Amino acid sequence: MARRKLAACSWQRVAGKYFKKVFLYVIRKGLPAARCQLHASHMIKLTNVSKIYPPNILGVRNVNLHIRPGEFVSIVGQSGMGKSTLAKLLFAEERPSSGKIEIGGWDISRIKDRDIPLLRRQIGVVFQDFKLLPRKTIAENIAFALQVSGERMKRIKEVVPQVLTIVNLGDKAKRYPFQLSGGEQQRVSIARSLIHRPKILVADEPTGNLDTKNTREIMELLKRINEFGTTVVLVTHNREVVNALKKRVVTVENGEIASDVEEGRYRL
C-alpha cells in the first residue's frame, strides 16, 4: 500500500515538473504556431546581414533594409551581384552568415527547419522557371501544394478555383503545363504562391523567360496582388518593368545595397 502511494507520488512529481516546464516555455515563447505567425504589420527588416557561401564566396554584405507592409520593392543589379541571395534569405532558403532578419517581428536568422513550413505559408515565392509538375494538370499542381501543407480536401476544393480565378485561368484548370504559354504557366505558379493568402510575395525574375506581352500581364497581376495589401519584393533585370512601375528600387552591387530610391528608375 505504502509502495503504491510512493509510486503515485513520484509519478505526480514527474508530471508536475513536465507540466511546469511546458507551461513556462509557452509563457516565455508563445505557442509554436502563434510564435511563427507574422504580426499584422508584416514588415521586413534586415540588420547588418551578410551571407558568405562556402568556401568564401560573397553573397551579400552588410545589408540594412527595411520594407514596410504593403510596399512594392524592385531589387535590381547586374548578374551575380547578390539579388537572388537577398531574396532567398527572406524565405529562409538560405540562412545569413551574420546579422538579423526579421519578418513581421519574427527573427528568422536562425529559423529551425521545422518552422520553415510555417514561414512559407506566409511568404509566397515565385521563380523564373515556374517549377510546375509536368504530369499534373494545373488544378492538380495547386491542389498538390495544398496537400503537401496538410490542407483538408474540402478546403482544397474551395481554394483551387479561387486562386485560378485570381490569375484568370479558371477555364484552363484541366490543362497540363505543356498546354499553356509561358505567361500562363507563370500565372499558375503565382496562383500556387497565393494558396495561403501570403502577406509577402517574393518573385525572383518572374518575367525572365517571358516576352513583352506576357511580361506586361504578369506585372499587372503582381500590381493587383500588391493593391490588395500584399507586400511584393520583385527581383528583376528588366529595365522597362522597373521604370514603368514607378515604385521603390533597391540596387545591389557586389553584394551591397548601392542605392535605395523611392519611385526609382533602373540606372545601371
Ligand SMILES: Nc1ncnc2c1ncn2[C@@H]1O[C@H](COP(=O)(O)OP(=O)(O)OP(=O)(O)O)[C@@H](O)[C@H]1O
Ligand atoms: N549556393 C551557392 N554557393 C556558392 N556561391 C553561390 C551560391 N549561390 C550564389 N552564389 C554566388 O553568390 C553571388 C551572388 O549570387 P546571386 O545568385 O545572389 O546573384 P544574382 O544577382 O541573383 O545574379 P543573377 O542576376 O545572375 O541571377 C555570385 O557570385 C554567385 O556565384
Ligand SMILES: [Mg+2]
Ligand atoms: Mg538571381
